[in-house]
């Protein structure tokens with residue numbers, strides 16, 4: 034059996050060496066349970082999407098190579114499920130502070146107020162940019178809905194697919210905002226000392 | 227070069243340096259051009275990002291991450307290491323060779339350097355330290371070898387390169403193999419030199435017969451792991467599946483091997499591997515999403531052409547152009563990991579490569595070796611830092627051996643790959659026939 | 662001002678030359694008021710994506726196929742055996758022609774204006790293997806042919822002609838044919854096969870299954886915002902390029918087939934009677950199955966235009 038910490042290190046994304054997760058410190062009781070349930074749901078969906086994508090592609094190999102037929106639409110469906118996986122995973126990664134970052138601050142600036150200030154600025158910019166991109170994604174969804182785009186093969190309304198982008202980008206913004214809150218609290222506490 | 231573009235590149239650098247997550251650095255660079263450029267409505271960019279990331283070709287990336295995750299958690303990596311140990315472990319400096327060989331073989335299963343660090347590093351770093359290697363050196367060697375996962379197929383970076391540039395992914399897989407093997411040799415050589423004065427204990431020599439018996443036993447135990455690259459590559463090059471489909475086959479194969487044959491993990495662990503792979507994928511793919519947006523805006527603003535013009539104003543000699551392109555890649559590699567680097571640099575440098583008469587397949591090998599090197603060159607050296615985290619080592623003692631590996635192993639390979647086309651083109655030609 | 666025009670055509674191809682000629686005509690006739698910048702080789706995204714961008718006005722113009730994602734009637738532009746010869750294709754795809762009218766009606770509702778059609782040529786299928794009895798629509802071939810995503814029309818057509826079909830992303834098609842994941846591909850012309858699959862094509866069958874055309878489309882708002890005189894210049898330039906190409910397209914196809922033969926590819930062509938037979942089989946057996954791809958009403962319009 035693998036150990037818990039080993040597992041999380043093993044597939045973590047390199048680049049980020051930050052600790053902690055973005056759960057608001059003020060949450061407790063029912064609110065916290067709800068928050069954690071949402072994270073559990075995200076993980077379940079990631080698991081499900083991964084399994085479904087694998088299964089769909091494997092079925093296509095089997096039918097084409099063994100039975101000599103191709104089922105139309107399998108690839109399209111797989112790519113839709115994959116897009117769900119990508120965005121749900123990206124949002125979960127924002128909660129876990131797992132996003133790739135190239136920060137040189139840890140190397141250049143000693144631990145202390147200046148570094149905290151820079152981290153604060155960086156996370157503020159992150160929230161603004163993430164929010165802005167969410168807005169674009171909502172607008173794009175609106176365009177898709179107005180246009181009435183249907184998928185080429187399966188024939189489902191593309192709003193169902195494009196919709197996952199604004200939802201998860203907004204969720205990402207929320208997680209980044211929690212990080213901003215924590216950074217500003219740290220900064221604020223530091224200045225009172 | 228247009229001043230708005232220069233400003234944009236500067237902003238991108240500042241955002242990167244202060245620690246804004248890379249995908250959002252790209253978003254920032256996009257936003258500035260949309261606000262101050264003349265590109266009209268912005269929402270189409272979401273469509274551009276979506277269209278890149280929803281490609282079926284890209285699905286290979288999560289599937290290989292998943293397969294690699296199951297392999298490393300499911301005991302297949304351990305058995306590969308034990309096998310390599312039975313072959314090389316009794317040589318002087320042999321554990322170093324074990325790391326290099328085990329990583330190369332593991333690389334033939336896994337598509338990413340990070341999973342190689344995790345799989346090989348967790349096992350090998352403590353073991354090397356036990357036998358007298360310095361911990362810093364052991365960690366540095368693991369990180370330098372881990373890049374092999376990117377050079378030996380399958381490789382997430384090569385899938386991306388093929389996808390971004392419209393080059394055959396099968397050819398891109400094969401292009402960096404010979405440079406990768408060359409790198410193995412150079413790493414092994416410098417391993418021998420650097421460990422000369424370490425107080426290494428080598429297990430007592432065994433009679434050849436006993437060694438052979440041990441190797442045979444270990445090979446048997448590792449057989450299901452060793453079969454994996456054969457299945458993947460056999461399926462792809464044998465015309466059974468596309469690279470994407472081979473990844474799905476690998477996942478389907480790895481599950482019963484890990485759970486029922488090796489019994490190292492159970493269904494619960496597998497569930498965790500699945501959702502973690504989903505997260506890793508999401509983090510990478512959102513990078514692709516925003517990088518595709520930035521690449522699109524830069525194309526609309528003619529940046530690739532401007533870069534070519536800039537290079538050409540220095541010289542139109544192909545050798546100079548190639549050196550400049552490598553310098554450009556090296557700078558990118560210093561500040562970015564391979565995925566962002568490939569997404570950003572390959573469309574930008576494509577016109578330069580065409581001008582210099584370089585085959586896109588060779589360009590794949592150039593970019594793989596160069597940005598692979600970037601993974602362990604500070605300041606931004608994700609694989610080096612990740613290895614430090616796994617090896618629980620401060621960076622200080624890792625730096626000296628890392629510099630040796632970078633300047634005396636990687637750099638020569640990068641230059642050879644750049645100036646000897648045969649190195650990267652011979653194998654694709656042999657396997658796939660004429661271009 | 663600058664108009665951005667996107668095309669799939671590769672640098673150096675006849676299609677790119679046509680786009681550049683259009684650009685040159687516009688610049689000359691507007692005395693430099695309008696400059697058309699051509700982005701070749703799908704630099705601005707694949708065609709379904711660019712189609713959307715032209716709708717949004719992010720890209721001003723495109724010369725490319727039409728995406729069926731928001732109007733399936735547009736499948737008429739590649740509907741199998743809608744035309745079997747160049748003359749009917751030209752008549753139907755010129756302003757006032759049956760297909761041009763249907764397309765104009767469909768896409769103007771989406772904020773797009775068609776200006777002309779660049780005729781790429783008559784379609785066919787390329788194989789990495791030999792094909793036996795290609796002229797017999799009732800033969801059974803043990804061959805997997807790749808159909809493009811969304812190409813349900815040709816999936817049904819090929820299955821009627823005795824092939825197996827497979828779906829594969831375009832990016833994996835070349836190596837897929839090379840390694841044998843699939844045996845052939847359909848959806849383009851001889852010229853396009855030469856451009857993308859020359860080295861691995863063993864057999865080319867000139868089925869004349871569809872007429873491949875790239876539509877000059879412009880964002881309607883962008884177009885309306887131009888002075889009327891400039892609108893006219895754009896329209897006439899596109900028409901001129903289109904008309905000139907329709908004169909050459911038959912010869913261009915013939916030349917491509919010659920190039921194929923010279924490269925050692927086994928080129929199969931059919932006489933008029935065989936083509937008519939294939940078309941009759943497709944119209945009788947395939948059309949009823951794929952009527953939904955087009956909509957019954959549009960299919961009736963098409964039939965009427967063919968005198969059926």
Ligand code: NA
Pocket residue numbers: 332333334335336337338374375376377378379380381
């Ligand atoms: Na690999």
Ligand code: NA
Pocket residue numbers: 559560561562599600601602603604605606607608
């Ligand atoms: Na670096």
